[in-house]
Each structure stands twice: as C-alpha cells, then as structure tokens.
C-alpha cells in the first residue's frame with residue numbers, strides 16, 4: 343500500500359473530479375492576483391465613480407457583510423434562518439437610537455451593536471437550533487415578522503412607522519474626502535475585517551467541525567464535535583454580522599424605518615446566500631451585488647418587475663447552478679485555465 | 686485497562702437487537718466480530734459510541750462506566766469507529782476529513798479562531814500534522830487535497846480509517862471495513878489492520894462478513910446470532926463450532942469446504 347501506488351492509480355481521477363459540474367471545492371485558479379486586483383479596484387472606485395454609484399457599491403458591501411455571516415450559518419453550518427433581517431433591524435435601530443437620543447458618537451455604536459446582536463443571536467439560536475428543517479425556518483421567520491411590529495409598537499423610542507432620521511457620518515476634514523467617499527472607505531474597512539474573520543473561522547478547527555456537522559452529524563459527533571454548541575455559535579456570529587451590517591446601513595442611509603426590515607428582507611438575504619454561492623467566501627459579495635443591483639436594474643423596466651425578476655433569477659440559479667454565482671465563476675475560470683493551459 | 690461488557694441488552698420496540706451479551710477485550714487484542722445480518726454487531730458498536738441506549742447491562746472502558754458519557758465525549762475517552770455505510774464528509778477534502786478526526790486534540794473555538802493568534806496557528810499545525818501522519822499510515826497522503834468524494838470506494842474506506850486513527854484511539858471499532866472491496870484492496874486493508882495491531886497495543890474490534898479476511902486477521906473471534914453471543918474464542922475453534930456453522934458459516938457460500946482445514 344504505497345503512496346506512490348495510490349497516486350498513480352487515482353491521478354487521472356483527480357482531473358475527472360475537477361470536471362464534475364457543481365464541485366464546490368475546485369479552487370479558484372488565481373487567488374493572489376484576484377485579491378490584489380480586487381483590493382486595488384475597491385480602493386480606487388470612490389475616486390472614479392459618481393456619488394450615486396459609490397453609494398450603491400457601499401450598499402453592496404453592507405449587504406455583503408450580512409451575507410458573509412448568514413453564509414456561516416447556512417453554507418457552512420447547513421442550517422437556515424428566515425429571520426436575519428431582524429438582526430439587521432436591531433443593529434440599525436440600535437445605532438440610530440444611540441446617536442440621536444443618547445448622543446453616542448457613531449463609531450462607538452458599531453461594537454455595541456455587534457455585541458448586542460451576538461448575544462441576541464446566541465439567545466435565539468440556543469433553543470431554536472434544537473429544531474431543524476421547517477421548524478427552525480418557522481421559528482426564525484416568526485422573529486422576522488415580530489421585530490417590525492415591535493418597532494412600530496414602541497414609537498416613542500423608535501419613531502414608529504414614521505422611522506427615524508440619523509445624522510450621516512461626516513468625513514473628517516484632514517482626510518479631504520467627500521462624505522460618500524469617507525463612508526465607502528469606512529464600510530470597506532469593516533468589510534475587509536469581516537471577510538478576514540469569516541475566512542479565519544471557516545479554516546479553523548471550529549469551522550471544520552461546523553461543516554462536518556452539516557455533512558454527517560452522526561460521524562461528526564462520534565469524533566467529538568458538539569453539534570449544538572457549534573451551530574449556536576455560528577448563529578450568534580451570523581447574527582453579529584447582520585447587526586454590524588444593520589449599523590452600517592443606518593450610517594449610510596441616514597434613515598431607518600420598519601419598512602426597511604420587513605420579512606421580505608430576511609427572505610431576500612437567505613436567497614442571496616444561495617444565489618451567491620453557499621459555503622464560498624466570494625459568494626456573499628456576489629450575493630450583495632445581486633440584492634443591490636437586480637432590483638435597481640429591473641426598476642427601470644416597470645414597477646412590479648423587481649420582485650418578479652429577483653424571484654425568477656433565484657429559481658433559475660438554484661435549479662441550474664447549485665453552487666451559485668461563485669460556482670459559475672469558478673467553472674468559467676477553470677475552463678479558461680484549461681484552454682490556456684493546453685494552448 | 687480493558688473493555689468489559691456485561692449483560693448488554695438492547696431492544697428496538699419488539700426487536701431484541703442484543704441480548705445479555707458479555708464481552709471482555711484486553712489492550713492489544715484484535716477481535717473479529719461475526720454473525721449473520723441483523724445479529725446486532727452494528728448495534729454493539731452503537732452502544733459503545735453512545736448512539737444507542739441499552740435497556741440493560743454494563744459497559745466499562747478502562748475502569749470507568751460508559752453510561753454517563755455523552756456521544757460527543759466518546760472520542761475523548763479514546764474510542765473511535767468507522768461506519769458500515771461510509772460516514773465521511775464528502776464536502777470536505779480528504780485532509781479536512783481526517784483533521785476533524787483530530788478534533789479532540791485541539792481546544793480553540795470560534796472566538797480564538799476569529800483573530801487567529803499564534804496559539805491557534807500552532808494548534809492548527811499540530812492537528813494538520815496528526816492528520817497527515819494518519820493519512821500517510823494508510824498511504825493516502827498524495828490525495829490529501831482531493832475532495833472526499835468521487836474516489837474509488839476502497840480509497841474512501843481507507844480515508845475513514847485514517848480519520849478514526851487521527852482520534853488516536855485506544856479502542857478502534859471497524860464496521861465492515863472491506864465490504865464492497867476488490868481482492869487486492871482486501872489484502873491491502875488486512876495488512877494495514879495487522880500493522881496497526883502489531884505496532885500499538887490498542888484494542889481493535891472488526892466486524893466483517895468476509896470470512897477469509899477475519900479468519901486470517903484475528904486470533905480471537907466472537908460470533909453473534911440474533912443478539913446472543915454464541916461463540917467466543919480462538920478463530921480455529923470458532924470456525925469449527927457447530928453452532929456457528931449452523932447459524933452462519935453453513936449458509937454462506939464463501940465458507941467453502943476448500944477454505945476449511
């Protein structure tokens with residue numbers, strides 16, 4: 343049973359595996375180059391585009407952060423949540439109330455909201471994750487339904503259905519930046535941190551255990567993995583990411599209202615994880631672009647269209663590209679490298 | 686420092702899967718567990734790994750009862766198993782599968798992993814080293830980065846054994862490790878198990894229907910039939926035991942007269 347023997351026997355299969363459609367693990371061929379190019383583009387973009395485009399890209403990053411977290415739970419943990427819009431609401435309202443009513447400087451609201459939503463996620467995840475499949479979906483969905491109602495009920499603090507205006511962060515004068523550029527770079531910095539942390543989590547003992555529990559719970563448990571605590575923590579972290587995204591949303595938009603955090607948002611977030619590519623690190627960014635741009639593009643064609651177009655796109659991607667947009671990109675990249683490799 | 690099972694009884698509704706089974710295994714022993722389908726072999730493993738709650742009986746491992754052990758604490762007690770049907774994580778790479786096997790050799794959780802300090806990186810390297818050692822042992826290190834899917838069945842079976850080895854168990858339970866394998870692969874696997882048996886003094890229990898494999902590999906054989914232990918002893922004795930032949934060997938084609946002494 344020599345290693346050489348095995349490699350020889352299976353070497354040809356190795357290539358065959360790469361050709362299996364939907365193989366998630368096929369690696370992106372140019373990680374360094376892509377990352378450098380993306381970083382350079384991300385830093386230059388606010389100086390090249392008009393303010394409205396910069397705002398849109400900021401929103402892509404905000405959504406991307408929420409999706410990075412939800413992806414931990416859905417893509418890696420294999421558990422759904424139809425309620426993460428509620429954590430966005432908590433983050434957004436938390437920040438808005440702290441800055442307007444309590445006079446807290448806006449940067450401070452970020453760690454506070456992160457901690458609060460982390461705690462809320464653990465508190466909800468602990469009992470909810472004993473459930474699975476449809477039961478978990480229903481429980482989290484109920485949370486998404488209730489939170490906007492609670493916001494409306496406590497109008498004295500939250501502004502009720504009228505919403506709450508909050509001051510948009512102003513660029514410090516020493517930077518010489520316009521406010522939209524400053525906000526974009528702020529959000530970009532948080533997004534980079536969020537991405538790094540998510541990657542660290544996924545490529546760690548805990549991250550592997552989480553994925554193992556998704557793939558085969560019985561086997562994972564026999565190997566010493568505590569399924570419930572790993573899933574609960576994944577839920578807590580994903581709630582924290584949503585809370586951070588919510589806080590950034592309040593900064594960027596400068597206005598929060600119950601209508602921004604309806605059940606639809608929670609459903610769209612879950613759909614965007616799947617469309618972007620569950621379990622991949624690039625997927626959330628693509629999902630964020632999906633949430634931000636598809637409705638905007640479809641809006642031009644007609645009023646009822648954004649919902650319909652998004653819905654149809656979701657169905658198409660889920661049916662024909664189970665690895666999402668990230669998977670499609672990887673497949674395309676694979677095809678390119680094969681062609682150039684041969685030619 | 687032994688495994689002692691006494692009066693172990695398991696019922697599933699009306700079915701008695703195990704009935705008053707006694708079994709003692711000492712360190713360094715390699716025990717073959719045979720018996721017809723439905724005899725209760727897998728159920729015995731399920732009891733030891735705390736997936737099935739016995740109706741009666743005692744299980745002691747290294748002097749302490751197993752009854753109070755939670756399923757996720759089984760690996761920590763030094764017990765590892767493979768599954769009759771492959772129990773791999775097909776979405777993870779071969780190496781990641783085996784690294785999950787080494788889960789119990791680490792401490793760090795989500796919080797530490799998020800910022801990845803030096804301690805976490807060292808632990809990660811240690812886990813990877815344990816995994817690579819186990820993979821090397823079964824000869825699969827060259828395939829470490831391959832997904833644990835779309836590979837020949839025999840290779841996947843060995844990945845699962847490597848994953849169990851990464852637990853660094855003192856009791857290893859192999860459930861039909863050569864089912865579905867070809868002739869050469871069976872010989873390879875027999876060599877691997879014998880090698881594990883001779884180079885360490887862990888207890889190994891192998892469930893297998895492949896009589897030649899079991900008889901060549903194990904000095905001691907235990908036979909279950911309808912949940913009862915009907916034989917326990919040296920392989921030469923057990924294969925000639927009339928009750929074993931009656932319950933099992935007699936009806937199975939590969940126990941051909943040519944194969945008997």
Ligand SMILES: Nc1ncnc2c1ncn2[C@@H]1O[C@H](COP(=O)(O)OP(=O)(O)O)[C@@H](O)[C@H]1O
Pocket residue numbers: 697700701702720721722723724725726727728729
């Ligand atoms: N989870 C279960 N629920 C109900 N019956 C079971 C379960 N597991 C095993 N059994 C029954 O227990 C008996 C022993 O099964 P098993 O231990 O799998 O046999 P073996 O591994 O020896 O083929 C069989 O009759 C089987 O149908």
Ligand SMILES: [Mg+2]
Pocket residue numbers: 726727728769
């Ligand atoms: Mg069985």
